[in-house]
């Protein structure tokens with residue numbers, strides 16, 4: 001049996017095979033960029049007028065404050081040229097600054113009558129009011145690097161660089177395989193010896209809430225041959241296989257044996273933690289990773305959040321996130337020599353995270369997670385866990 005910290009370190013040592021896919025820009029929100037993006041044009045692409053008003057050559061201000069209006073130029077019009085003389089163009093925001101013009105004076109600073117614009121403010125107060133070509137970035141500049149999480153401003157950069165299609169890291173392909181003869185589908189009325197198959201969908205939705213949307217749900221009875229058949233199929237087509245149930249020491253807990261038969265190499269089995277002591281982790285030669293989570297609902301959800309989510313996150317983001325920390329609002333009694341994941345309700349008080357411990361009837365009691373936002377990690381060497389104890393918290397996903 002290994003320590004929980006060591007177990008997480010072993011999981012995080014690995015990374016899934018990073019696959020890259022090209023997808024339309026409109027599907028890229030929240031995805032991780034897998035290519036460098038360079039500017040194909042200057043930004044702005046031309047001297048861009050920033051105010052509605054007139055464009056003049058500022059040298060003329062030495063001799064006059066009045067300018068004859070020759071033309072009106074709107075955004076989207078080809079570049080124009082201001083002729084010599086005490087003349088101007090009326091010009092609109094977004095238009096190209098005319099050649100020979102170097103000052104835009106906004107309507108608020110003008111009086112216009114009989115086709116003549118007159119400046120009515122102190123000349124000292126005038127500013128140029130145009131956005132110089134290439135002043136944000138020049139053609140050829142590196143705009144975005146690999147590993148960036150795509151948010152709405154990233155989309156603006158991609159779109160402005162003409163990226164209709166974008167290379168992003170593929171969402172890992174995950175399969176959940178629940179084992180157990182006692183399980184029936186959630187739409188079925190269970191007989192008196194059966195229970196509804198709640199774990200599969202719970203784990204699937206937790207992964208979904210972290211952005212891992214490619215998760216298939218599968219179920220098999222406690223039968224070695226059936227297990228072997230479906231496991232070997234899933235191992236071929238998935239990046240991660242998550243098993244629930246059948247991983248402890250019972251007579252029908254075939255998972256570790258069948259995994260061995262399917263050539264999955266064990267990296268660890270059994271962790272000094274509660275819930276989730278029987279946790280199994282291993283990989284195939286071609287780097288399909290396998291987690292054997294205990295069947296108890298609290299145990300499998302907590303262990304999925306603690307071990308599976310970080311592996312997936314590291315694999316698409318390239319980094320390991322630090323967990324947030326929260327202060328216990330009440331003491332927790334736990335004296336076994338195990339790392340304890342205590343469900344907590346989180347609140348934020350003046351920037352401090354507070355964790356209210358929730359108690360229940362053990363790892364089979366999913367109902368006591370109803371108000372939990374996640375769990376706090378309590379390591380045996382840090383005991384006793386008094387009110388005010390500061391520990392790492394793992395929260396359920398949100399998206």
Ligand code: AMP
Pocket residue numbers: 178179180182183195196197198199200244245246247248250293294295296297364
């Ligand atoms: P196991 O890990 O297979 O020994 O299962 C431990 C407990 O969790 C047993 O009481 C199972 O009935 C229950 N259990 C196992 N799998 C599921 C599941 N998919 N959904 C809900 N409960 C389950």
Ligand code: MG
Pocket residue numbers: 179180181222245246295
């Ligand atoms: Mg079972």
